[in-house]
Structure formats: C-alpha cells, structure tokens
Amino acid sequence: MFGFLGGYCAGQAAAALRRARALRRAGRDSDNRRIDGRRIVHSASDAILSIGENAVILFANPAAAHMFATSVAAMQGSTLARYIQAPVRNARTPLDYFPAGGGRAGRRATDYAVTGIRANGHLFPIEGSISVVEQNGRRVCNVILRDVSERHLVQQKLARSHDQLRQLSSALQTIREEERTHIARELHDDLGQLLASLRMDLTLLQQNNQLPEPSRPLIEGMEANLLTAIASLRRIATNLRPRALDEGGLYFALQGLRAEFEERHGIACLLFADEAGLRLDDATSTAIFRIVQEALTNIARHAEATEVVLNLDRIDGELLVTIRDNGRGIRAEDMEKVESLGLVGMRERVWALHGQIAISADEPSGTRIDIALPLDGHARPDAPSG
C-alpha cells in the first residue's frame, strides 16, 4: 500500500517536475524570443517608433535617433510633432500624422509619405508603413520610417535629365527641319532658277533655223535631260520639305504625301480633311506632316496593308488625327523595340504640342494611331476657328 502510494507520489512528482521543466523551457524560449525581437528592433537599419494614443513617442530605436540626428533618450517621451510635420492642423493622434495612403496613388492604406524634421530643423522626406496594436487596453502605433531624401534626389536628377533630353531632341528636330527648309529653298531658288533659264535658252536655240542639222537631236536630248533634272530637283526639294508647309497649307502638303505614297507603294490612301481647317501655324503643320509621313513609312515597311485612311477633324478647339491601315496590326512588343525610334519620335512631337497619342491594333485588323492636339493659339490668324 505504502509502496503503491509511494509509487503514486513518486509518479506524480515526476510528472510535476516534467511540467515544471517544460514550463521553464517555454519561459526561456519566450524570453529568447523577446530578446530576439528586441535585438531585431534595436539593430534594424530602418527607424522604428512606437507611439502612444496622445502622439507621444514611447519607444525609438537607434536607427530612428540617427535618422532624426538626435538620441533615443531625447526622442522617447517627446511629442511626435517635434519629428514629423503634421499634414493637418491640430494633429492629436498618431494617425493624424500618418494619414492612410499618404495621398499617393497605388500605395497600401498602411503606407504613408510624410516630412520629417531633424534635430537641426532640416526637413526631409520619409516613407514607411504603420500598424496599430492593442496593448493593455491602449492603442499603440508602430511605425517604420525610411529616409527617402537620397531617392528623391535621384528621382529629381533623373527627371531633370529626362527633361533636358526632351529639350535636346526637340531642338534637334527644329534644327533638322530648318536645315531641310533651307536646303529645299536653295535648291528651288538657285538651282531651280538656273535650270529654268537653261531651258529657256535651249528653246531659243531650237528656234534658230541656222542650226546645223546634226545638232538638233543633241539639243532635243539635252532638253529631255533638263526636264528630268528639273523634275528630280522638285521631287528632292519637296521630299526635304514641301513648300505648302511654309505657307500653312498642311492640307496640300498631305495631299502630296498621299499621292506620292499611293504611286510609290501601290497602297490605296484616302484623306478626309477640310482644307480651311488645316491652316495651322508652322510648328503644328510640320509636326502633323512628319507624324503622318512616319506613319505612312511604317505602313509601307511593316503593315502589309492594302488601304490607309487618314482623318483630320477640328472638333471643339482640338485637332483629331486618325491614321488607320488594314494590315497585320501592331503588336505590344513592336512598341517596345529599343532600336525603333519612329514611334518614339511621333510621341515626342505630340507631347511637345501638349497633345495626346494612342497607338494600337485596330478592329478587325490593322493598326490605328489616334492623336488629339489642342489648337488654342496654333491656328493661323486667317483660318476659321473651332
């Protein structure tokens, strides 16, 4: 009996001991976990703050102190207003300082973007996330903060360099256009005049009855060559820059382009536009002309189309340009080709005029380019408005 009891007690004691050991182990584990957690927060490279409901900093890690150029001791117990610019007046709770989403599109509701204040008063951009936990019946906000000044600086530099590239490309386009205009004019005025006067001389020569007979076919051959030279010269000059463009006659310039395209590539091309509506200033006429020219070149090179339709309409102070073909259709990956600059150039020209452009595959087949250009100030004074 005693033995049994003793045995029982011994068994119970052993179980109690096991339980106690297990408990101790669990306690140690949780201690370890706590220590690990503390260590992580302590050594984190991101700044971490715990903030009480009254926007007083309860805890700051060394990274936070470093970020605000102060000490942990100075931060803890201090009000958040010393370190974070409140986006609203009378900010009271931590959530007033870190508004959901930070006003930035595409961010989670727990992400924010705010302005930090360093101990020396310098302001700097901060991004991070916030979480609220319930602790002893009180709400505590834990925020992770990241100093994004460096990134902002890089972004600004990138934006500036992008801007400069745009300006450079636009300046180069203008210079190129001016050179083309200049050469076209020289060809037309100088060389053109010379050839025309040569032709007149030849005509006079042909009228001369005293010419020796063998020179007649020679002179006729010369005249034929001269006519070819004049036609070539006109074609080259027009290719460089159609005269119509300089006279605000975009409609006639496009008609020329259309006719030449049909003749050269055997692809039907229809132009729906109103002549008076296309009397635009030089920059706009040139941009539209060059865009249509590039689009037609692309159609000839890539589309395998049999028909092209060009629509230019003035609606509500905007010029709507649509270029459609019935070819194989442009693919998304075509528009990403690094070495292709035609579409890039089109977009740049449209953006330079504050317009919008969309390039897409068309239904049921083919490619369409839709452009909307605001016309305020771009119509020529003698042109009808609207």
Ligand SMILES: Nc1ncnc2c1ncn2[C@@H]1O[C@H](COP(=O)(O)OP(=O)(O)O)[C@@H](O)[C@H]1O
């Ligand atoms: N009308 C079109 N139909 C089908 N594919 C097109 C059309 N226009 C452009 N593309 C495709 O888009 C690509 C990019 O065009 P672009 O930037 O003008 O460069 P490039 O003409 O020098 O190749 C072309 O290589 C072609 O694959």
Ligand SMILES: [Mg+2]
């Ligand atoms: Mg091209």
